[in-house]
Amino acid sequence: MLALALQGFILSGILWYSSRKIKSNRWISLLIFCISVETILPLVQSISLSHSFAAIYYLLFPVNLALGPLIYFYTRSLIFGDTGLPRRKYLYFLPMLIDLKHQIIFLLYTSGILAIPFVQQLYFSPQIQSLLFGYSNRFVFLSMLSLISYMAVSYRLIIRTDVDKEASVFKFADIQWLKKLLICLFALLVLWIVAILIKNVFSTNWEYYLLFIPAISFTHWLGFKAYLRQAQLAPAEIEIYNKPAVTTVFFSPQEISDYSARLHQLMDNDTLYLDPLLKLEYLAEKLQLPVKHVSHLLNQHIGKNFNDFVNSYRVDEAKQRLADPTLAHFTIAAIAFDCGFNSLPTFQRCFKQFTGLTPSQYQNSLKLGIAAGKA
Helix, strand or coil: CHHHHHHHHHHHHHHHHHCCCCCCHHHHHHHHHHHHHHHHHHHHHHCCHHHHCCHHHHHCCCCHHHHHHHHHHHHHHHHHCHHHCCCCHHHHHHHHHHHCHHHHHHHHHHHCHHHCHHHHHHHCCHHHHHHHHCCCHHHHHHHHHHHHHHHHHHHHHHHCEEECCCCCHHHHHHHHHHHHHHHHHHHHHHHHHHHHHHHHHHCCCHHHHHHHHHHHHHHHHHHHHHHHHHHCCCHHHHHHHCCCCEEEECCCHHHHHHHHHHHHHHHHCCCHHHCCCCCHHHHHHHHCCCHHHHHHHHHHHHCCCHHHHHHHHHHHHHHHHHCCHHHCCCCHHHHHHHCCCCCHHHHHHHHHHHHCCCHHHHHHHHHHHHHHHHC
16 A cells, blocks of 8 residues: 555656646646545654654655545636636635644754743643544545535536537547546445444554555546546647637526625725726636636626626716715816726726716706706
């Protein structure tokens, strides 16, 4: 098993190096690396290497909370390309910090922090000692929940996107292959649960063989498959392959309602439209959706393109300011720029488009209305 795990590291490195052609394979490489690490950790403990080489515990730490995000990022990278990935990808891996128990212990002892009375009292309390040195299924269940959640989101993403089969036969085949990959991961998850039950009920080491031999075999299959599929592509096919594959985006009625409400909330509450540099990419980041999805939502379900959607809010804001007597000393141009427009001609064109009047005509109509009211 140790030899197989070491081969997994080598395979991960080869796939990472070759992923210069197909960048989405980087996530497969990292997934293989993490499963290899998870295989080595219990082996190190079971063969008592940690007693002879204590530093191993500080160099290796559980990475099972990284498995879910890696699967999700591979799915998004495969379907949408690198532009479909979140900007702050590292935030998805922050939950891994809760598994750094041995690293925390090492830091406390080597940094001298443990000499502080308050820290020392806290460190040697029964609850903290149990948390740092004991075994708890809570962390395992958290890892399982993370993996299940990311797998479900990834699978849903696959079935809710329509891929152009003619654009790239290889890309379409890989997306179909991704479904099989998720099924294999689900089978490993079931084995993981069975292994925990065996460990808790029978207190044997057989769970290592039950879980990690299939797991490391899975990584070899995964790595070789990804590498061989990549090797089949000619340079021209690779260029086509790396283009985003989604041609149509599907939203459920509930998703349309939820995302539309969030879009309007961003405009009403956060007044994003006042920013003259506002881009579609920023809205997509706020909604945690690919840019193509937000564009589809605006065009197909809200009935406006991005510019019209934002400018309609800017015009409404301008109407309120033009009608405010306390702002009468401001010029129309000043109000236009304050409302997020970059130029006066653009403001006048959009104002006429949404109201049927020019800004001056609108101001005059307000004055006439006030005069008529006084009369």
